[in-house]
Amino acid sequence: MPTAVFGDALYDPATAETVRDAVVIIDDGRVVAAGARSQVKPPADATRVDAEGLTLLPGLIDSHVHLCFQGRGLDLGESLATPPSLLTLFAVESCRNTLEAGFTTVRDAGGTPHGIRLAVDRGYFPGPRMRLAVTVLSQTGGHADQHFPCGVAVDFNPMPDVPPSVVDGVEPMRQRVREIIRSGADWIKLCTSGGVLSPGDSPHHATFTLDEIRAAVEEAATQGRKVMAHAQANQGIRNALQCGVSTVEHGIWIDDDVCEMFLDGDRALVPTLVAPQWVIRHAENGRMPKWAADKGRAVIADHEASIRRAIEAGVKVAFGSDSGVGPHGTQGEEFLLLHKLGMSPDNCLRSATTVAAEVIGAAGAGSLGEGSLGDLIGVPGDPLADLELVAKAANVHLVVKGGEVVKAR
Numbered sequence: 001m002p003t004a005v006f007g008d009a010l011y012d013p014a015t016a017e018t019v020r021d022a023v024v025i026i027d028d029g030r031v032v033a034a035g036a037r038s039q040v041k042p043p044a045d046a047t048r049v050d051a052e053g054l055t056l057l058p059g060l061i062d063s064h065v066h067l068c069f070q071g072r073g074l075d076l077g078e079s080l081a082t083p084p085s086l087l088t089l090f091a092v093e094s095c096r097n098t099l100e101a102g103f104t105t106v107r108d109a110g111g112t113p114h115g116i117r118l119a120v121d122r123g124y125f126p127g128p129r130m131r132l133a134v135t136v137l138s139q140t141g142g143h144a145d146q147h148f149p150c151g152v153a154v155d156f157n158p159m160p161d162v163p164p165s166v167v168d169g170v171e172p173m174r175q176r177v178r179e180i181i182r183s184g185a186d187w188i189k190l191c192t193s194g195g196v197l198s199p200g201d202s203p204h205h206a207t208f209t210l211d212e213i214r215a216a217v218e219e220a221a222t223q224g225r226k227v228m229a230h231a232q233a234n235q236g237i238r239n240a241l242q243c244g245v246s247t248v249e250h251g252i253w254i255d256d257d258v259c260e261m262f263l264d265g266d267r268a269l270v271p272t273l274v275a276p277q278w279v280i281r282h283a284e285n286g287r288m289p290k291w292a293a294d295k296g297r298a299v300i301a302d303h304e305a306s307i308r309r310a311i312e313a314g315v316k317v318a319f320g321s322d323s324g325v326g327p328h329g330t331q332g333e334e335f336l337l338l339h340k341l342g343m344s345p346d347n348c349l350r351s352a353t354t355v356a357a358e359v360i361g362a363a364g365a366g367s368l369g370e371g372s373l374g375d376l377i378g379v380p381g382d383p384l385a386d387l388e389l390v391a392k393a394a395n396v397h398l399v400v401k402g403g404e405v406v407k408a409r
């Protein structure tokens with residue numbers, strides 16, 4: 001049976017135009033028509049969804065989450081006491097919170113096995129559509145090497161269908177990329193620099209050789225996959241872009257040269273501005289080791305300057321929050337941070353709809369045009385005039401996924 005959603009208005013991120021007295025008709029999970037009620041007539045047998053008082057827009061897309069990380073800080077004692085099966089099931093709550101914040105599609109940047117997507121697709125629990133990286137790859141001692149100085153390794157997710165994170169050398173890289181694709185990954189995630197939440201490296205240092213990065217990009221491409229790079233160091237970002245990586249995550253030290261490299265290759269930046277904020281908030285609540293909090297504080301100002309520079313230069317920016325560092329369902333705050341650094345409200349909304357859909361390869365998401373996925377949200381007012389409407393889960397009054405209402409209030 002078709003569904004007809006009646007709202008006060010319909011916002012199209014592609015054109016930044018708003019239509020009043022709108023209706024969206026979804027049948028068999030796809031949008032069949034959307035527009036003003038004077039022009040679009042719902043079929044007589046359609047199920048009515050009343051969204052009076054709400055502006056409808058496409059379901060949002062978060063290009064960088066970790067559904068199996070709880071986002072409540074890094075407590076190593078708790079990590080040691082958490083069996084991998086429970087860690088994996090953290091995704092049940094993350095999926096619901098993500099969906100209820102209006103994010104109907106995500107790209108998971110590592111730590112989430114394919115079974116989570118299969119479970120959501122089979123309706124075991126509600127969740128967003130997913131593109132998955134499954135494993136985070138780094139060199140020995142790099143960002144994904146979770147060996148602590150005591151000698152214990154606390155892996156991101158040691159489930160058997162999450163291939164190991166540490167890899168060194170060109171041929172081992174080729175094999176590991178093949179294993180990750182075999183495990184159900186759509187993206188390959190590399191760390192081409194150090195990071196904040198890893199004990200033994202520095203965000204300033206590049207990791208992996210150019211040959212290793214190239215090998216990953218080549219192997220991924222043979223099977224139609226792209227590569228995303230956790231890249232904070234300037235040299236790490238350069239290496240990634242030079243070797244054909246498609247998206248740069250975090251991007252803490254971006255200069256004018258690097259902006260040119262992004263523009264030349266039509267590559268995208270996923271800033272995750274909210275993640276270092278959460279590292280510091282967790283630290284203030286005693287839920288972050290001192291070494292991680294110190295690293296987080298040290299990068300915030302440079303990170304903001306870099307993202308401001310990239311926005312000004314016109315670098316393609318896809319919305320991503322790194323939720324799993326912070327709590328799932330709070331990622332809308334990223335809109336406010338992007339806006340603060342110079343992104344216009346219409347571009348903020350595009351970054352999480354049309355741009356993200358194209359960047360992560362989520363065909364049919366981020367749009368309510370005919371044939372799009374039937375994913376939409378409703379907020380009480382004009383999100384262009386007030387980004388708080390998409391920044392807080394409580395303001396998202398309606399969420400529809402594939403034509404089914406998954407949140408209504």
Ligand SMILES: [Zn+2]
Binds near residue numbers: 109
């Ligand atoms: Zn991440």
